[in-house]
Amino acid sequence: MITFIIRRLIAAVLLLFVVSVVTFSIFFLVPRLAGASADDLASRYVGKTAGAEQIHETAEKLGFTDSLPVQYGRFAKGLVAGADYNTGPTIEHCPAPCFGYSFITQNPVWPDLLDRLPVTLSLAVGAAIIWLLTGVTIGVISALRKGSFFDRAAMGIALGGVSLPIFFTGLLSLSIFSYKLGLTASGGSYTAFADNPATWAYDLILPWITLAFLYAALYARLTRAGMLETMHEDYIRTARAKGLPERRVVLKHGLRPTLTPILTIFGLDLGLLLGGAVLTESTFSLPGIGKYAVDAITNNDLPKVLGVTIVAAFFIIFANLVVDILYAVVDPRVRLS
């Protein structure tokens, strides 16, 4: 088990390295291949009024004229150890992980991201708990009562859930629950959990439900399909042949194998959302990583986009690592293979 975890850890680190190379390539190599010169790259870092000489000076200062391996080395060092920028009179230190400074606000990207992380974290984790509980429960009941009214109603709603985009369900729920009924916050506000848990939940309840609705629909369908398959396995028949009560057959022998593939998907989904629940955050104007990314892209603020890319990739890799380890805990066959 320990060696298994170590193997997965090494794989995760290697993957992070690959991600950093790919990200570097996208931001610094691809433009060069497309014909942009070092000066063209540097022109994004200076004001509109800068002359050709200033631009060239900046290009040299930022190292765009160096060879690519050297540039990547500096990029990677910035991520791991931080970077120093010579701003003339002083040397400014950008602490690790250094993604650079925003073109617009001149702030370093990482502290900005850290500020927004709790919002995304609260949104994603809260929604995940809701959709896991409801989706799996509904899926199991649907599978056990296949063809019943409950099953057909639940699967009908679930089909709607997976088909309707968040910006539709989100706006609809805002208009009903917030504007018409006044039951929930109208979006745009976020209170830290530590400041006031009640307000925190009040602000987030509608985004949670909207986001969870989409995923719960998906998970209900997956769980139902998985459960139907599992309940036809030979070992379920064995469990019944032993004389176990049906409840125990379902909950002990049926549910666990059904949940393992769902665990994989759950890890991916959660990892993806931690990197920014773009649609939900935009719809409800929540100041999370997703909204930060959208703003950065709209403003062509490359260092921010770079930061979000790497942070999002990190979350996905991390979630996968956790899922792999959990998988081995759940399914004994994984440990040995």
Added chain:
Amino acid sequence: MSSHGEGRSRLSDGSAAEAGATVAGLQPPSSFLEVRDLRVRFPTVDGLVKAVDGLSFRLDRGRTLGIVGESGSGKSVTSLSIMGLHESANTRISGEVWLDGEDLLGSTPEHVRRLRGKKMAMIFQDPLSAMHPYYTVGDQIIEAYRIHNDVSRSVARRHAVEMLRRVGIPQAASRVDDYPHQFSGGMRQRAMIAMALSCDPDLLIADEPTTALDVTVQAQILDLIRDLQSEFNSAVIIITHDLGVVAELAEDILVMYAGRGAEYGSAEDIFRRPQHPYTWGLLSSMPRLDMGGAARLVPILGTPPSLIQVPPGCPFHPRCRYAKLNDGASETVVPQMTEAEPGHLVACHLPPHVRHQVWDTEIAPSL
């Protein structure tokens, strides 16, 4: 389960309602297990599948019954009906299954559930898929034992180790914590048998217990079943398509065809004096080592019938070489199991002297 009502509705079933016979039919039989006029149907989109169609047989404690037949002859469906393991939603069962004086088809599902594992147990064809991959072998035996016995986990665990030891698993005390995938195929089937026998059942049903195993392991498993049977004095039903397996184990043999009984008798009757053309076909298609490989195997012509549209009359008549030898009854009248000699029943329209003649002159010499 719908079987309760249907079990009773059999009373109005003309074919079985021969004066007084039905009244007697509801009396508990003297045999330990008695199946009477069992019918199992599955409604499907293509039509009603008559998987078992009027099957009757009996079995006493300490005896082994082999049920033989091609795939789709209703062997496994019969065993699952006895165990009450069919899904009630898409199965229609009628008839009677008496186990130790109780009509299982007339009992509540909850009552049958309590009997499962304790009074009757089952082992399945493929032990890898029949054991739960997420739980250790020991956990699965402990669970089977504790559901029927109010004992602590540690007591159950000792019992599990003891059961594993009895079925011949070396280092049982440490292997009890292994997962099924860490066992070899033969060991896995031994563990499955240990689980089935953990509550000392009176009836053990083995559904193709050696089909998924290496040939070398098959004989060991059969030996084990035989040894354990004499030790536990349980009734055993062994279901197989392999005549070699029944020859090895069974004292009584039931040959099934298209959901009905074709021939029933002692192993001696079936192997030495078989009377049904289908049994002849099975014997002729079995390789014999003592013939030096010289004899050609004779396949049974044709294919097993559709269970949705079973041929009228004798279900075997389209494939029977001798169907012409009687006056067309084969195509119209369903043959009933009748006693050809004491304890030896045959469902065949051929006149007894014709059967004896064909067997003596045509079949026996070629085997």
